Amino acid sequence: MSIDEIRESSPDFMTDDQMREFLTEEGVGVLGLLDEGVPYLVPMSFGFDGDSTLYFVFLLFGTESRKETLSDRAGQARFLVYDAESANEWRSLSLTGPLREIEDDEWTDLRDAMENAWHPDVFSAADPMRGIEGYRLEIDEWTGIQHGS
Structure with missing residues (x-):
């Protein structure tokens, strides 16, 4: 393989x-939270404010939620x-970045950012919800790579 071929394939x-544009185009990703030293990974719809914050809406079913518990005690999260x-x-x-539950006065920001979020239909037929919680991830660090885009 030549140097040019290596460069083209890297x-x-x-x-x-480009990262801001990508976050605006996409509406689903994978949230990683630490659970006793092991990553807990969960697919999540998200909204992006166009600058430095991701927003999530957690639909809560049953008496407790592992995602909610881990999010509440997480200092940092990866997405x-x-x-x-x-x-x-x-x-x-x-x-x-840090993940935290949003305050009552931040719901308008969350709603505005969630316009690009992907929402599965599966939850409309699920058991009755206990409620919803909004969370935000302030982006401290981001790294994006691409090939052929």
């Missing part, structure tokens, strides 16, 4: 603008967003 780092069109065309963005 991923590129995404710019801040992964990716899109894989093919083996030669993909994007991946990893974010870290």
Whole structure:
């Protein structure tokens, strides 16, 4: 393999603008929370404020929620967003930052940001909900790589 072929097959780092655009286009990713030293991974719809904050809505079923418990005690969380069109065309963005429950006066920000979120239909037929909670992740660090995009 030549140097040019290696360069062409290597991923590129995404710019801040590309990462913001990617977060605006996508509406689902994977939230990672620490659970006794092991990552607890859960697919999540998310909203992005266009700047530095992701928003999540937790639909709560049953008497307790592992996701809610781990989120409430997490200082930091990791979130992964990716899109894989093919083996030669993909994007991946990893974010870290503090995760906290939103305050009552932040629900308008959450609603505005959630316009791009992906929402599955499965919950309309689920058991009665106990409630909903809103969370936000302030992006401290992000790294995006892409290939062929």
